[in-house]
Amino acid sequence: MAGNISPIDVLSHVPVVCEDNEVPYVFVHSKEELGFAVSTKRPTSCIMIVHGSKSDGNDSEFKEQFDYCKDKVTALNTEFIKSTIG
CATH class of the missing domain: 1.20.5 (Single alpha-helices involved in coiled-coils or other helix-helix interfaces)
Known part of the structure; x- marks a missing residue:
C-alpha cells in the first residue's frame, strides 16, 4: 500500500482486513513508486499479489x-x- 494516499480513509480499512485474515502487508513511500513496481505509469494506491x-x-x-x-x-x-x- 502507498503511504502518501490522500485522503487516508481510502485505504484505512485495508490493514484491519489483512490482519483479520492473516494476510501480510507493507507500506511503501509513494503511490508513484508502487505504480512503477507494477509496470504502470499511473500512481497506484494498493496492489494485491495472489498466488x-x-x-x-x-x-x-x-x-x-x-x-x-x-x-x-x-x-x-x-x-x-x-x-x-x-
Whole structure:
C-alpha cells in the first residue's frame, strides 16, 4: 500500500482486513513508486499479489517468487511490531 494516499480513509480499512485474515502487508513511500513496481505509469494506491496456478500447471518459479515476497513482507511486519512494542 502507498503511504502518501490522500485522503487516508481510502485505504484505512485495508490493514484491519489483512490482519483479520492473516494476510501480510507493507507500506511503501509513494503511490508513484508502487505504480512503477507494477509496470504502470499511473500512481497506484494498493496492489494485491495472489498466488494462483497457471493454466499449464507449471508454476514452481512463480510460487518461489511469491513465497520469497511473502516471507520478506512478513519479516518487515514482525520487525516493525518488535520495534514498536519493545
